[in-house]
Amino acid sequence: MFGLNKKDTSLLLIVAALVALAPIILNPFxxxxxxAQFNAGYPDLxxxxxxxxxxxxxxxxLFGLTGxxxxxxxxxxxxGSYAGMWMMKLLSINVIPAIVFSVIIAGLISLAIGWxxxxxxxxxxxxxxxxxxxxxxxxxxxxxxxxTGGETGLQxxxxxxxILPGFLGGGSSVDGNIxxxxxxxxxxxxxxxxxxxGWLWTFNWGxxxxxxxxxxxxxxxxxxxxxxFGLMLKAVKSNQQRLNYTGLNTRPYMLACFVISGMYAGLxxxxxxxxxxxxxxxxxxxxxxxxxxxxxxxxxxxxxxxxVLGAGxxxxxxxxxxxxNDNLLHQWFAFLPDGLEDLMVTIIHPFIGKGWHLTLGLMFxxxxxxxxxxLVEGGQRLRKMFGRKSEERAPxxxxxx
Amino acid sequence: xxxxxxxxxxxxxxxxAYALIALGLTLIFGTLGVVNFAHGALFMLGAxxxxxxxxxxxxxxxxxxxxxxxxxxxxxxxxxxYIYDIFGETTGAAxxxxxxxxxxxxxxxxxxxIGVLMERGLIKHFYxxxxxxxxxxxxxxxxxxxxxxxxxxxxxxxxxPAPQAFVGxxxxxxxxxxxxxxxxxxxxxxxxxxxxxVLIGAVFAFLQFTTFGxxxxxxxxxxxxxxxxxINIDRRFTIMFGIAAAVAGLAGVMYTPINSPNYHxxxxxxxxxxxxxxxxxxxxxxxxxxxxxxxxxxxxxxxMRQVIELLPGVNQVVIYLAAIVILLTRPRxxxxxxxxxxx
Amino acid sequence: xxxxxxxDVGKRFGGLxxxxxxxxxxxxxxVHAIIGPNGAxxxxxxxxxxxxxxxxxxxxxxxxxxxxxxxxxxxxxxxISRVFQTPEIFGDLNVLENMMIPIFAxxxxxxxxxxxxxxxxxxxxxxxxxxMLVDMNMADKRYMHAAAMSRGDKRRLExxxxxxxxxxxxxxxxxxxxxxxxDTNNTIDLLKQIKDERDITIAIIEHDMHVVFSLAERIxxxxxxxxxxxxxxxxxxxxxxxxxxxxxEAA
Numbered sequence: 001m002f003g004l005n006k007k008d009t010s011l012l013l014i015v016a017a018l019v020a021l022a023p024i025i026l027n028p029f030x031x032x033x034x035x036a037q038f039n040a041g042y043p044d045l046x047x048x049x050x051x052x053x054x055x056x057x058x059x060x061x062l063f064g065l066t067g068x069x070x071x072x073x074x075x076x077x078x079x080g081s082y083a084g085m086w087m088m089k090l091l092s093i094n095v096i097p098a099i100v101f102s103v104i105i106a107g108l109i110s111l112a113i114g115w116x117x118x119x120x121x122x123x124x125x126x127x128x129x130x131x132x133x134x135x136x137x138x139x140x141x142x143x144x145x146x147x148t149g150g151e152t153g154l155q156x157x158x159x160x161x162x163i164l165p166g167f168l169g170g171g172s173s174v175d176g177n178i179x180x181x182x183x184x185x186x187x188x189x190x191x192x193x194x195x196x197x198g199w200l201w202t203f204n205w206g207x208x209x210x211x212x213x214x215x216x217x218x219x220x221x222x223x224x225x226x227x228x229f230g231l232m233l234k235a236v237k238s239n240q241q242r243l244n245y246t247g248l249n250t251r252p253y254m255l256a257c258f259v260i261s262g263m264y265a266g267l268x269x270x271x272x273x274x275x276x277x278x279x280x281x282x283x284x285x286x287x288x289x290x291x292x293x294x295x296x297x298x299x300x301x302x303x304x305x306x307x308v309l310g311a312g313x314x315x316x317x318x319x320x321x322x323x324x325n326d327n328l329l330h331q332w333f334a335f336l337p338d339g340l341e342d343l344m345v346t347i348i349h350p351f352i353g354k355g356w357h358l359t360l361g362l363m364f365x366x367x368x369x370x371x372x373x374x375l376v377e378g379g380q381r382l383r384k385m386f387g388r389k390s391e392e393r394a395p396x397x398x399x400x401x
Numbered sequence: 402x403x404x405x406x407x408x409x410x411x412x413x414x415x416x417x418a419y420a421l422i423a424l425g426l427t428l429i430f431g432t433l434g435v436v437n438f439a440h441g442a443l444f445m446l447g448a449x450x451x452x453x454x455x456x457x458x459x460x461x462x463x464x465x466x467x468x469x470x471x472x473x474x475x476x477x478x479x480x481x482x483y484i485y486d487i488f489g490e491t492t493g494a495a496x497x498x499x500x501x502x503x504x505x506x507x508x509x510x511x512x513x514x515i516g517v518l519m520e521r522g523l524i525k526h527f528y529x530x531x532x533x534x535x536x537x538x539x540x541x542x543x544x545x546x547x548x549x550x551x552x553x554x555x556x557x558x559x560x561x562p563a564p565q566a567f568v569g570x571x572x573x574x575x576x577x578x579x580x581x582x583x584x585x586x587x588x589x590x591x592x593x594x595x596x597x598x599v600l601i602g603a604v605f606a607f608l609q610f611t612t613f614g615x616x617x618x619x620x621x622x623x624x625x626x627x628x629x630x631x632i633n634i635d636r637r638f639t640i641m642f643g644i645a646a647a648v649a650g651l652a653g654v655m656y657t658p659i660n661s662p663n664y665h666x667x668x669x670x671x672x673x674x675x676x677x678x679x680x681x682x683x684x685x686x687x688x689x690x691x692x693x694x695x696x697x698x699x700x701x702x703x704x705m706r707q708v709i710e711l712l713p714g715v716n717q718v719v720i721y722l723a724a725i726v727i728l729l730t731r732p733r734x735x736x737x738x739x740x741x742x743x744x
Numbered sequence: 745x746x747x748x749x750x751x752d753v754g755k756r757f758g759g760l761x762x763x764x765x766x767x768x769x770x771x772x773x774x775v776h777a778i779i780g781p782n783g784a785x786x787x788x789x790x791x792x793x794x795x796x797x798x799x800x801x802x803x804x805x806x807x808x809x810x811x812x813x814x815x816x817x818x819x820x821x822x823x824i825s826r827v828f829q830t831p832e833i834f835g836d837l838n839v840l841e842n843m844m845i846p847i848f849a850x851x852x853x854x855x856x857x858x859x860x861x862x863x864x865x866x867x868x869x870x871x872x873x874x875x876m877l878v879d880m881n882m883a884d885k886r887y888m889h890a891a892a893m894s895r896g897d898k899r900r901l902e903x904x905x906x907x908x909x910x911x912x913x914x915x916x917x918x919x920x921x922x923x924x925x926x927d928t929n930n931t932i933d934l935l936k937q938i939k940d941e942r943d944i945t946i947a948i949i950e951h952d953m954h955v956v957f958s959l960a961e962r963i964x965x966x967x968x969x970x971x972x973x974x975x976x977x978x979x980x981x982x983x984x985x986x987x988x989x990x991x992x993e994a995a
Contacts, residue, residue, distance in 0.1 A: 246905065290540060364541035
């Protein structure tokens with residue numbers, strides 16, 4: 001189906017089903033129960049899952065296929081956000097021009113940065129991309145203030161022109177308020193809630209639009225992975241020398257890959273702006289570049305599903321871990337004797353709440369040290385351990401990923 | 402003229418910090434072949450050695466001062482550092498005043514210990530892994546170290562003043578017969594620059610004139626051959642890592658009066674230090690030092706009012722611009738060696 | 745006039761004259777061996793032919809066109825394929841994918857953005873790759889991870905990848921270096937078969953005299969960066985200058 005083989009089609013369908021049912025799956029705990037705060041099925045968080053999923057899928061097209069580690073992808077994310085914001089300020093509050101424009105701008109910027117950075121490889125490439133991203137961040141926070149809003153950032157305002165006619169999302173205000181980003185009148189923030197028994201499911205328009213965009217992005221990524229172009233990119237990672245002596249020019253392949261990857265980042269940035277119409281320079285900071293690297297590594301570099309998993313997991317933990325507090329820990333360990341209870345809480349305390357980054361750093365180190373292939377490799381190892389027989393029966397006819 | 406001299410002087414202290422961090426990075430890269438993204442964190446840990454020591458020195462107990470009364474008329478309670486009890490009040494106060502320089506003594510063993518621990522515990526397992534893996538695992542380590550410091554010391558900057566004797570500025574211009582006040586330069590920055598020069602000199606002398614240094618230099622040039630000679634190169638590299646950590650740490654210790662330490666100062670310096678290493682030439686020690694000072698001075702020139710008026714924002718990006726230009730025109734950096742980290 | 749003409753090529757590295765006035769004329773559809781002791785400049789010469797090094801002096805013409813100043817991929821597109829001393833293959837990919845890459849390069853040129861097509865749907869490419877694998881006698885290994893193969897198989901795959909491009913000139917750089925006797929003999933047989941079955945010119949740099957004398961029709965002896973003699977294998981065998989260069993003794 002869709003020009004994919006059976007395995008890829010089922011992967012795509014599974015992801016599609018997960019995206020569609022996420023508001024239900026991610027709310028396993030009944031409303032009002034003690035565990036309800038671990039529900040992730042609310043719009044804001046689910047939007048972040050899929051948006052960062054797109055970002056990580058795009059990053060993986062570069063890092064996973066070619067092995068070129070970019071530390072500057074945040075620049076494209078930020079550029080996409082700014083571009084999207086300007087479309088929503090100048091043209092229309094409709095998200096489509098914003099998203100399209102953010103992809104175009106990020107593509108152009110990544111073309112320029114890639115054209116220069118790809119003259120070098122290895123660590124030099126990493127440093128060059130890092131230098132460009134830091135430059136973009138510094139400029140966005142200072143000189144480019146007329147475009148970026150500097151430290152305060154960009155927001156939609158009442159006096160923005162929005163020149164398109166009303167039915168296309170133009171107009172400065174709606175009932176005297178700043179209009180909210182919408183798709184032909186459907187506001188991104190609007191959702192309908194379905195209470196079922198003790199549960200509350202929230203189906204949010206913004207989330208589903210992001211979800212559909214992510215599925216398209218995921219589908220394109222699968223096609224790229226299976227294409228001759230993708231094969232050449234894997235060949236770059238495997239043996240660039242052989243590729244050169246096989247009559248292929250690696251530069252345009254790498255540049256095309258870099259630009260595609262940058263456009264994915266821009267798309268993610270544009271969606272972020274469309275879901276929450278404000279953007280500041282910190283979105284371009286190199287820690288944001290580091291974050292997407294983490295997501296990709298955690299999920300599994302070079303695999304299709306890995307980056308999506310990694311993005312979801314990191315965003316989920318970020319949310320949940322930072323919500324746990326000492327009171328909650330005391331509740332959990334209440335069954336222990338008092339002294340032991342306090343001890344457990346003291347031990348765990350540094351890793352939760354504001355200490356979430358510590359957990360993240362440790363998790364990241366553990367993954368790189370023990371499981372360089374990320375969660376996907378972990379899953380494969382588990383499957384091998386428990387299902388060796390089925391593994392043997394399956395003929396190895398599918399080309400290695 | 403005086404403006405130019407002032408900018409050069411201003412660039413020197415930042416340049417010194419860049420040079421010291423880059424020197425350690427290069428040592429680690431040259432000897433162990435590891436790209437250490439946690440090196441900035443070592444700089445930060447050094448700075449927090451100062452904070453820790455001054456906290457230890459000012460540990461106090463409450464004493465009731467019968468001669469003074471608080472506003473309720475009760476005898477006033479005052480905090481007296483334990484150190485006053487040991488050395489007497491004058492010496493004790495002097496020791497607290499000199500906490501920053503004293504931290505050097507404290508930081509050397511601590512930082513060497515941390516460095517050795519890091520190399521033995523983590524880095525040595527990554528010698529044969531790709532550079533990308535090294536970058537990633539040390540990046541993770543940097544986050545962890547940073548968060549630990551944040552947990553214990555909080556997110557705010559913690560001031561660590563220089564000794565009273567070095568507070569104030571030297572009227573540099575006056576010495577050379579210019580108008581008074583034309584070039585004013587804080588004493589502590591002069592101290593920092595001299596300290597950096599001594600430290601750099603010591604590292605070079607150590608590498609140049611000791612057998613240990615000779616072996617390390619040989620190892621940098623050709624690791625396998627030195628290994629064949631039956632010299633335990635691995636242990637020497639471990640010590641080298643400890644030394645590099647100490648250099649970064651000392652750079653951090655002495656930098657505290659210039660810039661009050663906070664938990665993310667390491668990351669801020671790291672990015673630039675990598676740029677410095679690459680500009681200097683991967684694996685070249687003199688290159689790292691030269692590039693550190695050149696970029697420090699360049700940055701300070703770019704922050705001149707006249708320059709900013711001409712090219713707004715150039716102060717923010719000049720280092721990165723310089724790096725991009727140099728990498729594209731001289732792929733090996735200013736003093737890079739052939740065959741080190743080439744494509 | 746040969747398909748590959750090297751005229752007065754010189755190359756200097758600092759104070760070392762690696763090549764000085766090398767002249768070489770490789771006739772079409774022959775096997776031409778270049779032999780010489782260590783440090784004779786064989787590898788330098790080869791690197792000058794494929795664009796990795798640019799000689800200081802002289803000219804290198806392939807089929808009437810200069811190769812100098814072209815990059816390796818451009819020279820490959822002219823019809824020169826190179827086999828490396830240690831087999832250079834795409835270790836992370838499977839054997840079939842390895843074989844498909846050069847065929848894509850042959851069909852599509854140095855770059856084509858075919859990012860949406862499925863590579864396995866490119867029937868002509870897959871067929872050509874499968875056929876080449878059959879020719880190379882490794883069809884049963886098509887889904888094997890290339891890095892997991894034996895050295896002999898890697899060499900076989902690499903040669904196959906070069907042949908799949910239907911080059912006019914195949915350059916081999918010590919193709920049997922570091923191989924066991926059995927693998928060496930297999931490689932010799934493979935090259936003989938290629939020579940008999942295809943219209944192809946082969947230039948081979950080799951250390952192993954057994955390989956050279958089993959294959960070559962012309963031999964150039966290189967010593968200290970200059971060609972000593974060029975002749976048929978039979979004449980080379982007894983040539984006093986060759987013995988001198990190799991054994992360092994007067995004949």
